Amino acid sequence: MAMTLHEFTQGLDPKMFPRVLQIQSGIYYQGCVYEMFGRECSLSTGDLLKVIDFTITRFTAQTSSNTEIEIPVEFPGLFKLVADSQPYRSIQEIADSLKISSHRLSQPVFLSGSEIQLAQGVIRKGDSFRITAVTHELSGGGVQCELLHREPKFCFSLSFSQQGHFTECQDNQFYTLKEIAEWKISKGRKRTVTEVKSLPKKDFLFSNLLENVSGELKLSPVYELKAVTRLSEKIMLVPSNLDVEVVDVTEQFDCDSFVQPLSLMDVFKSPPEFFPVVAKLSCERPFKLSPELETLFHSKQVIIHHAFSAKRILASEMGRESTRHFLIPESYNGRFKRRPRQFPTAYDLERARSETEHIRVVATREFESVYNGLASVNAGDEFIVTKGKSCVLSHNGTKRAADAFQCLKVTEKSQKTEVKEPVRLPMCLEGGFMELVKDKRQYTITEICRWFPLPFNVNVSVRDLSLKVDVLAGAPGLHIEEEISDPCLLISNTDLSEIREVPVNRTDLILNIKQRWDGESPICRGNSAIEEISEDCYYTLRRYAITTITPPPRPPKKPKAPPPRPPKMLSSRSESANSENSSCSPQSHCVEPFKQDDFMQCSDSKNGSDKKIPISPVLFPKPTLQKDLAKGRSLDNISITKFEDDDNDVHDYEYIDEDQLDSIRRTFNEQNINMGKGKPSNTI
Secondary structure, three states: OOEEHHHHHHOOOHHHOOEEEEEEEOOOOOOOOEEEOOEEEEOOOOOEEEEEEEEEEEEEEEOOOOOEEEEEOOOOOEEEEOOOOOOEEEHHHHHHHOOOOOOHHHOOEEEEOOOEEOOOOEEOOOOEEEEEEEEOOOOOOEEEEEEOOOOOOEEEEEEOOOEEEEEEOOOOOEEOHHHHHHHOOOOOOOEEEEEEEOOOOOOOOOOOOOOOOOOEEEEEEEEEEEEEOOOOOOOEEEEOOOOOEEEEOHHHOOHHHOOEEEEHHHHHOOOHHHOOEEEEEOOOOOOOOOHHHHHHHHHOEEEEEEEEEEEEEEEEEOOOOOOOEEEEEOOOOOEEEEOOOEEOOHHHHHHOOOOOOOEEEEEOOOEOOOOOOOOOEOOOOEEEEOOOOOOOOOEOOEOOOOOEEEEEEEEEEOOOOEEEEEEEEEOOOOOOEEEOOOOOOOEOHHHHHHHOOOOEEEEEEEOOOOOOOOOOOOOOOEEEEEEEEEEEEEEEEOOOOOEEEEEOOOOOOEEEEEEEOOOOOOOOOOEOOOEEEOHHHHHHHHHHOOOOOOOOOOOOOOOOOOOOOOOOOEOOOHHHHHHHHHHOOHHHOOEEOOOOOOOOEEEEOOOOEEEEOEOOOOOEEOOHHHHHHHOOOOHHHOOEOOOOOOEOOOOOOOOOOHHHHHHHHHHHHHHHHHHHHOOOOOOO
């Protein structure tokens, strides 16, 4: 049955690739295929196309005023998703509509509109859960889920046949259009977004695109099909809105009769039985390759043995204005020596606690503690963080942060002995700590990642002699940040004399798959080089890396002594003030006024009478926190009164306005000076 190309794209499942299409009717321009700006704009009746993939290249955005705007996915703004109000009726519908994987951007969160009885427990109405994986089994398969906002952690599975009322939860993260196109578009549904960050003025290409647009945008994706013909090795890019009609004839033609040009990512996503294969480098466009890969692809024909995820260590250069970033393979044979680490806060010091060694640091700044049971710090004090697990790590399986941690303070030190005493430091300590390093041992990169918590500071003591040029050896220092998983392909030349690990995400190649390889694949891993990556690539890796770092605890309120009270005074409108104060509810302010009989008295020399000098009443906070600290109560048990009901949150940051206090003191001092130097005026 004939359908438009747009209709074919809307109902297309990526799992169904490749598909063979035959053109039934369409637009023409002097021949079979006409190309404009790299896109195929005309196809003849009877042409056969093998569709191998499709991607979103732009969105048609409908504004609140019903105007339509074409926005490319390269648009550099940031957007916030609006939750889809249309519910899903089954888990099967969710799995068919969304991309679900281990990637953090492809783990949607849903709200259950009904109660679900499971063998592991009960999912109550209103509970939210995250889908983390899809499983396919002979019995039908399902999804793996994690229930949110319930302790302890509760994981469960739902079958595809599970019926219900599942609504998408609100996502508060910000995304680029490219991320939305790749991860957040549901099959057959529109996506509503709002722009949250305006464009920089230097982006002239898109500067006026959303200049006068506000409110929500309803995005409709415009796809682009990647296809090949029998006669050409070139990949054709066919827009989905091309005015042609097609028929799916996949069952009538052999897909292997077409050439198979694939990108490295397409090859990486292939099933394990696809490997090993012989591939030829496409000459569609010039490729920019590193010197190591230039020699590998010089013969134009290579063997792709298998796909795997390699471990890389992300490191940044220290000690220079222009920081360089590197990806270091585990096979790096150089040796490193430790460099002192700097810890801006006590929280960073606690996070670095290791199970393999003590950490000895010296304080570089003073910190006076006003909290009961927590120690003060002087510049030059030496502390020892003992071995053990970080106290920010777990309570009943959930991660949380403590308000303080315990360590040892070196009080006396001699050549043979030193005296230590246990102290507790607040996590919010705003001081600096410098590590004292006496370790002269040389470590490999794998030993550093296995024995020490990252980040870690090192420098190269022995370069890797297997490399012609070791770029790490010239760096004054390296900040080892984290381990990442990097998708790679193991590729060799036809005689297996050179075998390399080729990163998929940072190598732009198009390969034509020729045939399967019948020889034996190499047992050993291939050579992998140190990669120097760009700033954009570095921040992309840092953003997408799955981090387990617990956020720092909110620092408690620092108790503060109240300012000295000025002499008591009386307002000239005491009666009105009295009525106002009596009508004002004390529950709405954490303050108390001066008493009505408080006043300042001075003598008038002319009339020989005393005169009351009125000054507007000043409101001050009740020093309840100071009283609690004076009684020796713990900071965790202190309750700060702000309303009639007690507020037990010690993290309260509402202070009296310092500018107002300074103005009150300045006015009061000026009046005292005027009264002391000259005679007061008869009229005040």
